[in-house]
Amino acid sequence: MKIIDEMxxxxxxxxxxHxxxxxxxxxxxxxxxxxxxxAPLWRAVERAxxxxxIDDDLMRPPSLDADDMVCL
Incomplete structure (x- = not known):
């Protein structure tokens, strides 16, 4: 819901x-x-x-040099 609010x-x-x-x-x-x-609502979400x-962010590999990264 937070992403929809940001849109x-x-x-x-x-x-x-919304x-x-x-x-x-x-x-x-x-x-x-x-x-x-x-479908019209899906198209609106897809355009936004x-x-x-968002797709680019999801496809980007995680940053392994993050200062606050915690490895378990």
Missing amino acids: LNLALLSADQ QQISAWMAHADTPEDILKMP SEIMG
Whole structure:
């Protein structure tokens, strides 16, 4: 939900889209239920994700030189 909120704050989603997506996610019991979100809402999330570079962040390998990294 935090990412959806950020999309709204960056004006990548309208208030109506944010409300509809948030409501859909709140009532989804499983990830499969989320995947059943209406296509126009998915397209809005995909566009916002692309602009935010979310896929790029997920594909980037983890930084092994992080100062605060804890190895267990």
